[in-house]
Amino acid sequence: MQKYDAIIVGAGPAGGVCARELSAAGRKVLLVEKAKDFFANDFSSGGSTLETLKTFDLPKTVVGAFCRQVKISASDASHLWRSPDPIAIVFDFRKLRTFLADAVMKNGSDLFFSRSYQDHETRGDVLRVSLKKPGSRIIKRFETKVLIDATGSERKVLSGGAPRHRDAIVGTGIEFLVEVPEDVYQSHAHCLSFFIGQKWMPQGYAWIFPMEANRLKVGVGRNYPNEQVVPHQRSFRFYLDRLMDTCLQTDDITILDQHGKTLSYTSHQRDHYFNDNVIAIGDAVSTVNPLTFEGIRHAMMSGRVAALQVNDFLDNKIVHFQAYKAAMRRLSGFKWIVSEQLTKKIYREADDQKVSLMLSALKCFSMEALLDLVFYYRLKSAFRFIATYTALRVQNSFKRFG
Numbered sequence: 268m269q270k271y272d273a274i275i276v277g278a279g280p281a282g283g284v285c286a287r288e289l290s291a292a293g294r295k296v297l298l299v300e301k302a303k304d305f306f307a308n309d310f311s312s313g314g315s316t317l318e319t320l321k322t323f324d325l326p327k328t329v330v331g332a333f334c335r336q337v338k339i340s341a342s343d344a345s346h347l348w349r350s351p352d353p354i355a356i357v358f359d360f361r362k363l364r365t366f367l368a369d370a371v372m373k374n375g376s377d378l379f380f381s382r383s384y385q386d387h388e389t390r391g392d393v394l395r396v397s398l399k400k401p402g403s404r405i406i407k408r409f410e411t412k413v414l415i416d417a418t419g420s421e422r423k424v425l426s427g428g429a430p431r432h433r434d435a436i437v438g439t440g441i442e443f444l445v446e447v448p449e450d451v452y453q454s455h456a457h458c459l460s461f462f463i464g465q466k467w468m469p470q471g472y473a474w475i476f477p478m479e480a481n482r483l484k485v486g487v488g489r490n491y492p493n494e495q496v497v498p499h500q501r502s503f504r505f506y507l508d509r510l511m512d513t514c515l516q517t518d519d520i521t522i523l524d525q526h527g528k529t530l531s532y533t534s535h536q537r538d539h540y541f542n543d544n545v546i547a548i549g550d551a552v553s554t555v556n557p558l559t560f561e562g563i564r565h566a567m568m569s570g571r572v573a574a575l576q577v578n579d580f581l582d583n584k585i586v587h588f589q590a591y592k593a594a595m596r597r598l599s600g601f602k603w604i605v606s607e608q609l610t611k612k613i614y615r616e617a618d619d620q621k622v623s624l625m626l627s628a629l630k631c632f633s634m635e636a637l638l639d640l641v642f643y644y645r646l647k648s649a650f651r652f653i654a655t656y657t658a659l660r661v662q663n664s665f666k667r668f669g
C-alpha cells in the first residue's frame with residue numbers, strides 16, 4: 268500500500284495550492300481529482316484581483332485577460348469605472364489548476380485524475396483512504412497521516428455532503444464560453460461587466476468577462492438565501508440569450524463550451540473544519556463569498572493556511588487543527604457575515620427601482636472605493652454603500668410624497 272504524508276481530495280484552487288505548498292516543503296502528497304482532466308470541469312468564470320498573481324506566485328500564462336474597467340448595468344442604466352492600468356484579471360480556470368498540479372508533480376508528489384474518494388478508516392495514527400475509478404468496481408486503498416477535504420461545495424470527505432438548504436446560501440451559475448467577431452470582442456476586451464436587476468437575472472446577476480482573443484465568458488447566476496426566493500418564470504437560458512442579444516448584438520456567436528455548478532455556503536461558516544487528522548479547505552468550509560460568489564483566491568488562501576498547519580502537525584508541533592479554524596475565521600469571519608446580510612437584502616429585492624437606486628449609490632464611488640467594496644469587502648465601504656443607498660431611498664420617498 269502506498270503511503271503519503273497528506274492525501275488531498277479535489278484538485279480545485281484550494282487543493283492545488285495546498286498540495287503545491289506541502290510538496291514544496293518536502294512532504295509526500297497525493298492530489299486526487301475525480302474529473303478525467305481539467306477541461307471536464309472548467310466551470311469557473313475566474314474573475315479575481317490583479318494582486319492574486321503576486322500573492323500566490325502565479326505566472327501570467329494562467330490569465331485569460333487583464334481588465335482595467337468595471338461596468339455595472341441595472342435594468343435601465345449603467346455606469347463605467349475606468350483605470351489606466353489593469354485592476355483585475357480573468358483566470359483561465361483550466362490553466363490555473365493545470366499550473367498548480369504540474370508544480371505538485373515537479374515537487375515529486377503524485378496526481379491522480381479519474382479517482383473518486385469513497386471513504387476512509389482510522390488505523391492507529393494513520394488513515395486508510397479508499398479511491399475508486401468512476402465506472403469501475405475496483406477500489407484502491409492508500410495510507411496517509413493527514414487527509415484533506417478539498418472537494419468544494421460537495422464536502423464529500425469531512426461533512427458527507429452539502430449543508431441543508433435552510434442553513435445555506437445556495438448559488439447556481441451557468442456560463443457559456445463564446446467566440447465572437449473581433450469588433451464585438453474589442454468592445455468587451457478590458458472590462459468586467461456585471462448586470463443586476465429583474466431584466467438580467469432576478470435574485471442574482473449576470474456577467475460578461477473577456478478571455479483570450481475573440482472569446483468571452485457570458486454567464487448568469489442566481490442565489491437562494493434561505494427561503495427568501497423571488498419568483499422567476501424564465502429559464503437560465505432565457506436570461507443568457509437576452510444578455511447575448513442585448514449586449515453582443517451579433518448572430519455570429521459560436522458557443523465553444525457550456526458549464527455551470529451549484530455552490531453552497533453555510534450560514535456563518537458553521538462548517539466542520541477538522542476532525543482528528545482530517546481537515547477541510549476551500550468551498551468545503553464556505554470560503555466563497557456569499558454576496559458575490561467569488562471564491563478562487565479565498566480557496567487558495569485556505570489551502571495555504573492549511574498547509575502551514577499540516578506541516579506543524581506532521582512535525583509534531585501541534586496535536587490538533589483548532590488553530591487552523593481560528594486562522595480561517597480571522598481571514599473572513601465577520602466580513603462574510605456582513606456579506607450574508609447584504610445578500611439577503613440585495614438578492615431578495617424584486618423591485619427594479621430599488622436596484623437602480625443601488626446603482627445610483629455605487630456611482631458615488633471611485634474605482635478604488637468600488638474595488639474596496641466588491642473585491643476587498645472592506646466594511647467601511649459596505650457601510651458607506653448602505654448609508655448612501657438609504658439616503659437616496661429617503662430622498663426618493665420625499666419626492667414621491669411631495
Ligand SMILES: Cc1cc2nc3c(=O)[nH]c(=O)nc-3n(C[C@H](O)[C@H](O)[C@H](O)COP(=O)(O)OP(=O)(O)OC[C@H]3O[C@@H](n4cnc5c(N)ncnc54)[C@H](O)[C@@H]3O)c2cc1C
Binds near residue numbers: 383
Ligand atoms: C459559474 C461559476 C462562476 C464562478 N466565477 C467565479 C469568479 O469569477 N471568480 C471567483 O473567484 N470565483 C468564482 N466562482 C467560485 C469559484 O470557482 C469557487 O469558489 C472555487 O473554485 C472553489 O475552489 P475549491 O478548490 O474550494 O473547490 P472546487 O473548485 O469546486 O474544486 C473541488 C474539486 O474537488 C473535486 N471533487 C469533488 N468530489 C470529489 C471526490 N469525491 N473525489 C475526488 N475529487 C472530488 C471536484 O471535481 C473539483 O475539481 C464561480 C463559481 C461558479 C459555479
